[in-house]
Amino acid sequence: MEELLDTTGGKRGRITIHDVAAAAGISISTASKALNDTGRMGLETRERVKRIAAEIGYRPNALARGLLSKRSFTIGLLTNDTYGRFTLPVMAGISDALVDHGVSVFLCAIEEDPALAQIHVEAMLDKQVDGIIATGKRLDRRLPVDLSNLNVPVVYAFTEGAPGSVTFRSDDAQGARLAVEWLAKLGRKRIVHVTGPENFFSVRERADAYRRVAGEEQPVLFGVWSESWGHEAVARLWSGSGERPDGIFCGNDQIARGVIDALRERGIRVPQDVSVVGFDNWEIVAAQTRPPLTTVDMELKELGRQAGLTVLALAEGRSVEPGIRKLPCRLVVRQSCGGDTLGI
Amino acid sequence: MEELLDTTGGKRGRITIHDVAAAAGISISTASKALNDTGRMGLETRERVKRIAAEIGYRPNALARGLLSKRSFTIGLLTNDTYGRFTLPVMAGISDALVDHGVSVFLCAIEEDPALAQIHVEAMLDKQVDGIIATGKRLDRRLPVDLSNLNVPVVYAFTEGAPGSVTFRSDDAQGARLAVEWLAKLGRKRIVHVTGPENFFSVRERADAYRRVAGEEQPVLFGVWSESWGHEAVARLWSGSGERPDGIFCGNDQIARGVIDALRERGIRVPQDVSVVGFDNWEIVAAQTRPPLTTVDMELKELGRQAGLTVLALAEGRSVEPGIRKLPCRLVVRQSCGGDTLGI
DNA sequence: GTCAAGTGAGAAAAGGTTTTCTCAGCTGTT
């Protein structure tokens, strides 16, 4: 009870290259060159130094190294996506791509607070990050902070970038085509689109692509990103006297979930009577619907991976062509459309 | 099209303290002391240096500072929670608590991979983190990496810690009591508990607390963490000939959602006939149930905040008493129990 | 026997900051 923790931050006695040099009976310059495979020296010396370094557990101090090399092997990830629904896969991709290069990632959640964002950006710059990746939850919104004159490279992922920058985003039009074509391939003739607010860029893009495949006259129901809107949309579709749809392409998985629940409550069978396809492949929603949801995955992890490699390239001084890169989506077939036993 | 991005990592011409000293016509030592409010000098000089530093936009290089002070103002957050369901609130709390102290956070998602975990830990140590917070998705599981002899302080949050360490966790027993007492207060007499797998420590703890309030003879239905288990549990409860429950305390929000959906499908009204309470306050689930879910919030953000402040204290050499700290949960009243207009 | 070239390794500077030490000049006391 009375014993207090004495993990006093320690660091007393961290092993430095001096220790290696002393143990090997050589100078620190030789030790450095041996360990970095630079300079000239006998092979035997080099091997011996390496062995000794490994034995005494020497690890170079990244701060000292960074001070000299101007590379900290650190990047910052700025996001305003509190839920982490979009940020987490992106982060996973970035980390995955960069861990091999010894790069670590500062995660900064900035909400919508410009002051907080500024603090985080300055903290990152003070720590000499090699680059910054900005990510968000909407393709057509900027982060509440200006990153355009930063003297470190900035890459945008799933958020609107500054002009002349590199921006990665999903190809929502292609994703929508994937969904609608899948419904068509399964023989669905009367396909409707139930989606989110029209002021979202991606909503318009998906809706346009839908119309281009399903027919320009096809109805699009704009609403909000919620299950209850899915319910309401079904009520609306089934209330009129017109023909009922046999395929519903939903703007996201939550809406799809609402749609499926509403259909079931009406005794309409999914997928026998109506096929439903979602968007986002948000596992936690898509896998829990009954039946599990066929949906479009935006491949955010891959997006993160590419963003990571790009910011690294820029940090190393390699030139990268600016512009918007659209990454293809992928259809994840589960059971809400049928066709899941087809083996596409 | 042909113009290539030349954000070459830049950093050419970062302003150093030498520039400040030169601009002020003094030595760098005086400049340093002026800016840090240390040493002796005329007030007028101090003010002037500060003003000039601000004017030319000087920001100290954290790498150089860290090299000397042995403090990097950086900590690492290690997690195996891929979904981020638990990690994100914890992270938000940590960041929130530490941003004022100028501390940035490395986020390392290690899945269950010991090798990956080791790489991340070493990368962080190389970068001289001031401390590490380990977090996970289960109170009774360790991360797949040994953090016990690290010579930087380690704090555990929502995961099992090494013996003699500081560990923060939610008080699940108290949370369960909160839920059951709320049901009792609303007049519910026959309360059952539908929860997850019994081999989870928190499941047992919640179940024990439930029994202690509701009565030792009360039934506990152990299952899995899914909506479908909620459905099945309702089927089971309503299939027998015995008395039906009028209150259901669910082990998490997903189960609660399944329970509520199943009840509705049976024509049983929530909350008029049966009150349902969940656990986790996972907004995305709890707010989308019909009716919205009354549930127990584990205050993970607060947990993160305390973990952050603690690791900071240890990093600064302050002593902290080891042991497990249980943080109280909070009941979030929505509409699935009734009583939401009571104004508790 | 002289020279050029090559080899192995160390000394020293650099990177940006903080901190300790030293020093010159001043004030006030005896």
Added chain:
DNA sequence: AACAGCTGAGAAAACCTTTTCTCACTTGAC
């Protein structure tokens, strides 16, 4: 007039690496 004590400020060391420069020594060629 001597001296203790204070004030303002700079020089230099330290933190840990990497890199450039230098140097002594060996080898081989003429």
